[in-house]
Amino acid sequence: GENVEQHPSTLSVQEGDSAVIKCTYSDSASNYFPWYKQELGKGPQLIIDIRSNVGEKKDQRIAVTLNKTAKHFSLHITETQPEDSAVYFCAASDNDMRFGAGTRLTVKP
Amino acid sequence: GAVVSQHPSWVICKSGTSVKIECRSLDFQATTMFWYRQFPKQSLMLMATSNEGSKATYEQGVEKDKFLINHASLTLSTLTVTSAHPEDSSFYICSATGTEESGANVLTFGAGSRLTVL
Secondary structure, eight states: OOOEEEEOSEEEEETTSOEEEEEEESOTTOOEEEEEEEOTTSOOEEEEEEETTOSEEEETTEEEEEETTTTEEEEEEOSOOGGGOEEEEEEEESSSEEEOOOEEEEEEO | OOOEEEEOSEEEEOTTOOEEEEEEESSSOOSEEEEEEEOTTSOEEEEEEEETTSOOEEOTTOOTTTEEEEEEETTEEEEEEOSOOGGGOEEEEEEEEOOTTTTOOSOEEOOOEEEEEO
């Protein structure tokens, strides 16, 4: 079955800096890669996703890149703000979704 | 690290029957559990949020009488799909979070349960 690994587990950056979270997956059949943001006390919310026919997708300060050959994908947040502080989860899916273990991002003002 | 066990991993049932899916936190007390549904090739849809000892909070559009959620203890939540129909066939995922004091305040996902209703 699919196995998703996510790094780092914690990440602390200064406001305005960029943050990068990386994930690898094992099942080459996976074709959908969403990223979720979970704020304290709330359920995870989808922030961006990418499908396997695309190498990069951008939405304002958030971008995701996908390297199908290497089976890894990354979340990039630019110009970070304190409200970006949360736990971020990557996931990979063909039919059944599998999640990474999460990255706790802290943005220091 | 925190582990969430979901059971069964897959189940096939006849239309009209009820199916129960269990979500257990194995090494921490889960104060809050979430239930999701994933449609093929789509993102998760949050169905409900369940806090131990209280009634689940359902998302808009999710039928409470159809999807019964029970969170009777700090380590177990169940989702019962009542009178299942083929359109209920889906992949159901739970997640759980504990308290910061317990060291399990990061959301942990179960492996999911695939339900097929014939």
